[in-house]
Amino acid sequence: MPWFARPNPQRLTSQAGTRLEAIPTREVLAGTEVSQLVGRIRATPAPFERVVVGGFPAELTDFRTTLMDRVPLVAALVLAITFVLLFLMSGSPLIPIKSTVLNLLSLSVMFGVLVFVFQERAFASLLGFTPIGTLDPAFPILMFCVAYGLSMDYEVFMLSRIKEHYEATGDNTRAVLEGLQRSAPLITSAAAIIVDATIIRAILIPALMRLAGPLNWWAPGPLRRLQHRIDPRGTAPEDVPRPRTEATPSPESDGRYGARRSRSRSTVMVCAASIRTTTTP
16 A cells, blocks of 8 residues: 555554554655545454544544534624624624625635645745645634634724714715724724735725715614614614705805995995086086
């Protein structure tokens, strides 16, 4: 068998059972064939009623299998809890949906860079490392937790400022501008993920919130009442002031303009009377 070194013919026997040693080569342990090695050993027929395959390769394979089986459930719980918390903070279902989609976009970029650099061996000589062509399953999961947590921190920083200005003015466009201006220094100074802090937070989120307009803060009646019951301090839609617009005064309604116009008419009348007086014989 090319995957194994010369096996040890010595069998260790005891009253508890019999152990057979199979020592894989170094190339197999350092490569990508560990799970295949364990699978072939476990698929080999044995003249025993109960066979247990142990050792580091089997433990690593079982750990990876269990880890990957739980990833969908954990990811669904993280997304659901994040959606609920953002809805309770903003009172709108559109903002959590937008935040989830943009966070997944940011994570997709991060995973693409990981695969391109560490698995496809890009820029290995420039960065000074020796790639093995694989990624340990625990590493993307760890990066998901860190990157998603940081992205959500940035999201909460920005949305809280935008919501404060919207509740104070009722102007969505002005609230987005003010919120971005107030939260941008904090986000950029703590930018652990450059793509997320620049393209996602500084460009896509303000643009989408500007396009959505009042829909950013809309929610169905039952959800609105539920959010207000959980967070009574939240501002109801009817309590948000309407945007204040400064009307340009017309010449007829401007008192100062009217006073100047009256004075100019009096001056013209006085001048006309003096002209008629001086020209009379």
